[in-house]
Amino acid sequence: MAHHDDPAWEPAYARRSECMKASEIRELLKILEKPGIISFAGGIPDPKLFPGPAAAKAYVDALATPKSTGVALQYSVSEGYGPLTEWVARRMTAHGVSATPENIVITSGSQQALDFLGKLLLTPGDTALATLPTYLGALQAFSAYEPRYDTINPERGNRTPQSYREAASASAPGAKVKFCYLVPDFANPTGDTLSLDARRRALALSHELDIPIIEDSAYSALRFDGSDEPSIQALDVEQAGSLDASRVIYLGTFSKTIAPGLRIGWICASRAIVQRLVLIKQASDLNVSVINQMVIHQLASNHIDSMIAAARLHYRKKRDAMLRALSAHMPRNITWTRPEGGFFTWLKLPERVDGAKLLERAVDEAKVAFVPGKAFHHDGSGSNRIRLSYSLPTIEEIDAGISQLATLL
Amino acid sequence: MAHHDDPAWEPAYARRSECMKASEIRELLKILEKPGIISFAGGIPDPKLFPGPAAAKAYVDALATPKSTGVALQYSVSEGYGPLTEWVARRMTAHGVSATPENIVITSGSQQALDFLGKLLLTPGDTALATLPTYLGALQAFSAYEPRYDTINPERGNRTPQSYREAASASAPGAKVKFCYLVPDFANPTGDTLSLDARRRALALSHELDIPIIEDSAYSALRFDGSDEPSIQALDVEQAGSLDASRVIYLGTFSKTIAPGLRIGWICASRAIVQRLVLIKQASDLNVSVINQMVIHQLASNHIDSMIAAARLHYRKKRDAMLRALSAHMPRNITWTRPEGGFFTWLKLPERVDGAKLLERAVDEAKVAFVPGKAFHHDGSGSNRIRLSYSLPTIEEIDAGISQLATLL
Numbered sequence: 011m012a013h014h015d016d017p018a019w020e021p022a023y024a025r026r027s028e029c030m031k032a033s034e035i036r037e038l039l040k041i042l043e044k045p046g047i048i049s050f051a052g053g054i055p056d057p058k059l060f061p062g063p064a065a066a067k068a069y070v071d072a073l074a075t076p077k078s079t080g081v082a083l084q085y086s087v088s089e090g091y092g093p094l095t096e097w098v099a100r101r102m103t104a105h106g107v108s109a110t111p112e113n114i115v116i117t118s119g120s121q122q123a124l125d126f127l128g129k130l131l132l133t134p135g136d137t138a139l140a141t142l143p144t145y146l147g148a149l150q151a152f153s154a155y156e157p158r159y160d161t162i163n164p165e166r167g168n169r170t171p172q173s174y175r176e177a178a179s180a181s182a183p184g185a186k187v188k189f190c191y192l193v194p195d196f197a198n199p200t201g202d203t204l205s206l207d208a209r210r211r212a213l214a215l216s217h218e219l220d221i222p223i224i225e226d227s228a229y230s231a232l233r234f235d236g237s238d239e240p241s242i243q244a245l246d247v248e249q250a251g252s253l254d255a256s257r258v259i260y261l262g263t264f265s266k267t268i269a270p271g272l273r274i275g276w277i278c279a280s281r282a283i284v285q286r287l288v289l290i291k292q293a294s295d296l297n298v299s300v301i302n303q304m305v306i307h308q309l310a311s312n313h314i315d316s317m318i319a320a321a322r323l324h325y326r327k328k329r330d331a332m333l334r335a336l337s338a339h340m341p342r343n344i345t346w347t348r349p350e351g352g353f354f355t356w357l358k359l360p361e362r363v364d365g366a367k368l369l370e371r372a373v374d375e376a377k378v379a380f381v382p383g384k385a386f387h388h389d390g391s392g393s394n395r396i397r398l399s400y401s402l403p404t405i406e407e408i409d410a411g412i413s414q415l416a417t418l419l
Numbered sequence: 420m421a422h423h424d425d426p427a428w429e430p431a432y433a434r435r436s437e438c439m440k441a442s443e444i445r446e447l448l449k450i451l452e453k454p455g456i457i458s459f460a461g462g463i464p465d466p467k468l469f470p471g472p473a474a475a476k477a478y479v480d481a482l483a484t485p486k487s488t489g490v491a492l493q494y495s496v497s498e499g500y501g502p503l504t505e506w507v508a509r510r511m512t513a514h515g516v517s518a519t520p521e522n523i524v525i526t527s528g529s530q531q532a533l534d535f536l537g538k539l540l541l542t543p544g545d546t547a548l549a550t551l552p553t554y555l556g557a558l559q560a561f562s563a564y565e566p567r568y569d570t571i572n573p574e575r576g577n578r579t580p581q582s583y584r585e586a587a588s589a590s591a592p593g594a595k596v597k598f599c600y601l602v603p604d605f606a607n608p609t610g611d612t613l614s615l616d617a618r619r620r621a622l623a624l625s626h627e628l629d630i631p632i633i634e635d636s637a638y639s640a641l642r643f644d645g646s647d648e649p650s651i652q653a654l655d656v657e658q659a660g661s662l663d664a665s666r667v668i669y670l671g672t673f674s675k676t677i678a679p680g681l682r683i684g685w686i687c688a689s690r691a692i693v694q695r696l697v698l699i700k701q702a703s704d705l706n707v708s709v710i711n712q713m714v715i716h717q718l719a720s721n722h723i724d725s726m727i728a729a730a731r732l733h734y735r736k737k738r739d740a741m742l743r744a745l746s747a748h749m750p751r752n753i754t755w756t757r758p759e760g761g762f763f764t765w766l767k768l769p770e771r772v773d774g775a776k777l778l779e780r781a782v783d784e785a786k787v788a789f790v791p792g793k794a795f796h797h798d799g800s801g802s803n804r805i806r807l808s809y810s811l812p813t814i815e816e817i818d819a820g821i822s823q824l825a826t827l828l
Contacts, residue, residue, distance in 0.1 A: 017664055018663045018664060018689060018690075018691055019659070019663075019664050019665065019666050019689065020689070020691050020692070021540060021597070021598070021630060021631045021666070021692070022540075022595060022597065022630075023539060023540060023695065024538065024539060024540050024541050024542045024545075024564070024597075025542040026538070026542070027539065027695065030695075030698050030699065030702060031698070052494070054493065054494060055493070057485070057488065057489030057492065057493055058485075060488050060489065060492040060493075062482045062485065062488035062492070063482070065482055065488075065492065066478065066479050066482040066483075069475065069478035069479070069482070070475050070478070070479065073471045073472070073474055073475040073478070074475075076466070076467075076471065079466065079469050079471035079474075080466030080469065082680055083466065083469040083471070083474065083678035083679070083680035083681065084463065084464070084466055084469075084678070084679060084680050085461065085463060085674075085679045085680070086680075117704075118527060118704040118708075119704055119705060121702075121703070121704050121705045122703060122704035125702065125703045125704065129433065129435070129563060130432060130433060130436065131430060131431075131432060131433050132433050133433045133434040133435070134543075136433075147702075147705075150701065150702040151702050151703070153702070154538060154699070154702055154703075155433070186431060188430070188431065188433075189430070221430060221431075222430045250428070254427045254428075255426055255427060255428050256428065257428050257430070265494075269492035269493070270492070270493060270494045271491055271492035271493050271494070271495075271708060271709045271710050272492065272708055272710065273704065273705070273706070273707070273708045280427060280428065280429070281427075282427055282429050283429070283430070286432065286436065286439075289439050289440070290439065290563070292559065293439060293530075293534065293556075293559040293560050293562070293563055294530070294531060294534045294560070294563075294703075295526075295527040295528055295530050295531035295534065295682065295704075296528060296530045296556075296682075297682070298682070299527075299680060299681055299682045299708055299711055300680045301680050301681065301711075302708055302710075302711065
C-alpha cells in the first residue's frame with residue numbers, strides 16, 4: 011500500500027555530501043538517447059570499434075568447462091586476475107616502466123582508481139593539485155574526500171613549492187598538499203599534450219613537495235600525429251632507479267582501446283602503494299568481475315595492437331573532420347585546440363557567451379549537444395569554454411552538427 | 420633498470436588509512452588455493468551451482484547484434500541497466516515492498532553498497548550501530564569513513580535511545596548516531612535469524628533515534644527450514660505508508676543465488692536516498708558493467724526461482740552434514756548455532772582457546788581452515804569464537820574436516 015502523500019523521510023547525510031554534485035556529463039548521457047540530437051558531449055568510444063564477436067568467443071571460452079566456470083563466476087582476490095596483472099605488468103615494462111604483477115591492481119575502470127586515490131591520500135582540507143581545466147570525473151571522485159584544489163600549470167610554469175605549501179596549510183590546521191593529478195596525453199577536456207619539459211617540471215615540483223603524481227593515461231594509446239612522449243612514470247622510474255622508489259601512480263584503462271562496458275582499468279605503482287590500494291579494493295567492492303577480467307585478458311593478448319591501430323585511424327578521420335568543420339563554419343572570434351590524439355577539442359567562445367546557456371539553445375534550436383566548460387574548472391571559472399568530443403558522431407554528423415552550432419554563435 | 424636497493428618511497432596517506440586493515444577472510448582466500456586444505460573459511464558459493472551454459476548463452480545473446488553489442492560494451496547511466504532495475508523493483512514488490520525502478524540502484528555486489536552507505540552517511544567520529552558480532556566486510560567498508568561503533572542487541576534488548584545518543588556525542592564534537600546495520604536472516608557470521616519481535620524492536624530504536632536501518636539481506640533467499648519473517652523494510656513500509664517515507668535501506672545481491680563473479684547487487688530505498696547513491700556511484704566508478712547486468716537480467720528472469728530452489732536443497736544437505744559432524748566429533752565444552760539457512764555456523768570455544776592460534780594449528784596439523792571470530796567484533800572481543808562455512812566443501816569433506824578439527828580441541 012503506497013500512499014504517495016506520505017511525507018518523504020531523509021537521514022542526516024555525511025558532511026561530504028555537500029561536495030557531491032551531479033556530473034553534467036552523466037546527465038548528458040540521457041540527452042544522447044533523444045532522437046535527432048547530434049552529440050559532441052560524452053567522451054564515448056564509437057561502438058563500431060567494439061569487438062563483439064571476439065568478446066562473445068572469449069565469454070564462451072571462459073565458461074567452456076565446469077573448472078573455468080568455477081573461476082569465472084566466483085569471488086577472487088582483490089589484486090586482480092593473475093594472468094591479467096601479468097599481462098599489464100609486461101605491457102608497462104614494454105612502455106618503459108619495469109613492473110611486476112605486484113605493482114598492479116585491477117580497478118573498475120580508471121574512475122574507480124581516482125576514487126581509490128582520493129580515499130588513500132586525502133584527509134578533509136588537504137590540497138589536491140590539478141591543471142585548470144581538468145577532467146571533471148577526477149574532480150567528482152576527489153571531492154567526496156573534501157579536498158581544497160590548487161592550480162598547477164606545468165606547460166607555462168608552476169608557482170614555487172613554498173607557495174603551494176603555504177596555501178595548503180593556511181586552509182585548514184595540519185592540511186598538506188597531498189598529490190598532483192595530471193592527464194598528460196590528449197587531455198580531457200582540452201585535447202592538449204604536455205611537452206617533455208612540462209613533464210619534467212611537474213616531476214620536479216612533486217619531488218620538491220614530496221608528493222605523488224597521479225598520471226591518468228586514459229587516452230595515451232590514441233595518438234594520430236607526432237610522436238609519443240615518455241610517460242611521467244617512465245621519466246621518474248629512470249631517475250629514481252626503480253618503480254618501488256618512484257612517486258608516480260599511473261592509471262591505465264581498456265575503456266578507450268577495447269570497450270568501456272567491461273569496466274576494467276589498472277593502477278601501476280610501487281608495491282607499497284599497491285598493497286594499500288588492494289586493501290581499499292577489498293573494502294570497496296572485493297574484486298572486479300572475474301569473467302570480465304578473463305575476457306579482457308584474452309582480447310588484450312590477441313587483439314590489442316590491431317585494435318589500437320584501427321582506433322587511431324578511425325578517430326583520426328573524425329578529428330580531421332572536426333577541425334575541418336570548425337574552420338569552415340565557426341566565426342573568427344572563436345578559437346579551439348588541435349589535438350594530436352584522443353577524443354576532444356576545446357573551444358574558447360567570446361567572453362560574453364555562457365557555455366551552459368549555449369547548450370540549452372544548442373539542444374533546442376540546433377539539435378546539438380556538448381559539455382559546457384565550467385564543470386572542468388575547480389575554481390568555478392571557464393564559463394565561456396565548451397568541450398566538443400568527436401569520438402561518437404559520424405563524419406557527416408560532425409560537419410552537420412558544427413554547421414548547426416555555428417549558426418548560434 | 421630496476422635497482423632493488425633503491426629506497427622505497429611512500430606518500431603521506433590519509434588519516435583514514437589507520438582504520439583500514441587487511442581482511443582475514445580475503446587473506447584466507449589464498450589458503451583455499453593450497454592443495455589438501457579443507458576450507459570452512461570464506462562465505463563462498465559452491466561453483467557446482469553456477470549456471471555456466473545459461474550464462475554463456477546470455478553473454479552470446481548480449482553480443483548477438485551490433486546494436487546490442489553497442490549497449491553491452493558501452494558506458495551507461497549510473498542507476499543501472501533499465502530492464503534490470505525494473506526486474507528488481509518487481510521482485511521487491513512481490514516480497515512486500517512496493518517499489519519502482521526509481522527506488523533501485525545497481526551496485527558492484529553488496530560490498531559496494533556498504534561502502535556507498537558509509538560514504539553517504541558517515542562523517543568521521545559518527546557512530547554506526549551494529550550487532551556483536553557482525554559481518555566483517557561491513558566493518559571494513561564503514562571503517563574507511565572513520566566511525567565509532569556501538570552495539571545493538573535487538574534479540575535480547577537494546578539500550579535506551581538516550582544512552583546511544585549520549586555515547587555518540589561524547590566521542591567527538593557534533594558526532595551523531597548515523598545508522599544501524601543489520602543482517603536479519605542467517606547472519607554472517609552467526610547463522611542467526613532475528614525474530615519478528617527483534618525486527619520490530621530494531622525498527623522502533625531507529626525511529627526513536629531518527630536514523631536509517633541498513634538491512635543486508637545477502638542470505639535471505641536461502642532458507643532451509645521454518646518460515647520467512649518479513650523484511651524490516653517491509654515492516655517499515657507498512658507502518659510508514661510508502662517506501663519513500665521509509666527509513667530502511669535494503670541491500671540485495673545475486674552473489675549467493677546466481678553467482679558472485681558478475682559482481683551485481685542492488686540497493687532498494689526511498690527515491691531521495693537513491694538519488695544521492697546514484698551520485699556516489701557516478702563519482703566512484705560510473706556504472707556496473709552493462710554486459711554483466713544484461714546477463715544477470717536474463718538469468719534472473721528465466722532461472723532465479725529454480726536456482727534458489729536448487730541452492731536451498733544443496734546447502735541444506737551441507738548444513739545437515741555440518742550439524743551432524745559437529746555433534747559426532749566436537750567435545751562437550753563447545754557449542755554452536757543451528758542456522759535455518761545461509762552458509763554459516765558459529766562456534767563458541769572454551770574461554771582459554773584463541774581462534775586465531777587455533778587456525779594456525781588447524782591449517783598446519785589438521786589441514787582445515789576457518790575464520791577466527793575476533794574480526795567480526797568491532798570491540799576487539801570474540802577471540803574464542805570461530806566461524807565455519809559449510810557452503811563450499813563436499814559432505815564428505817565436511818565430516819572429515821570437522822573430525823580433524825575436533826582432534827585439536
